[in-house]
Amino acid sequence: MLYIIGLGLGDESDITLRGLEAVKKSQKIYMDRKSFMGNQSHLLIERWWKKGREATTHSDLVVRPKKLGVNVEVVHNASVMNDVGICRLQLYHYGETVSTPFFTEIWRPDSFYEKIKKNRALGLHTLCLLDIRVKEPTFESLCRGGKKQYEPPRYMTVNTAIEQLLEVEQKRGDSVYSEETECVGFARLGAEDQKILSGTMKQSESVDCGAPLHCLVIVGKTHPVEEEMLEFYKYGTAN
């Protein structure tokens, strides 16, 4: 049996009772070290699983064992996809979620711009999931071959996300959003020191939201009740 257990967003105490039961009765436990930060992770608990591979996807971790006839059970938990609801921007007012990768000197992908443009044309909010670089081999060690060396882990901040979004707006120029566009920054959702910050992109870009993980919502058309709630997290108020 392979259990895939969501640990939630805060720390290991967020595991569900069902998840804890599955941990207790498993012989081997794998930690998914890619899409997690410190406490938030997806525990891969298995009985028959061979050594995991360095790079894989969650779907692959379900498909491959199933093809081998291994039973797979997912033990659900909170996800950032629903936890952003804490700021009371209504979840059914969101459009397509986008990912924002770290730009490099030579690689500045901006496919997210068209998706944000579509969402905003419909008045919808956009959740931006920010890049995580964990166990990334260094360019030198890849070129040299042999034993890999790894870059230090990097987690994109709200500040970097806004900076890159505004750079793309400047380049594409379709007035999809601007420095004055309302957004909500989230840091460490589910942790005791979680931080939620609502303000314009320009205001939010100047705030240090602290340790990762961060994500960002670009606010679409709001209902008066949504606006009322965002006041609690307004730039300049302590929260």
Ligand SMILES: C[S@@+](CC[C@H](N)C(=O)[O-])C[C@H]1O[C@@H](n2cnc3c(N)ncnc32)[C@H](O)[C@@H]1O
């Ligand atoms: C690829 S997604 C994985 C999300 C995870 N599977 C889930 O459903 O919660 C990783 C991104 O989600 C966002 N994220 C995940 N956990 C978060 C948290 N506790 N607080 C803020 N953002 C978070 C960050 O942008 C992070 O880079």
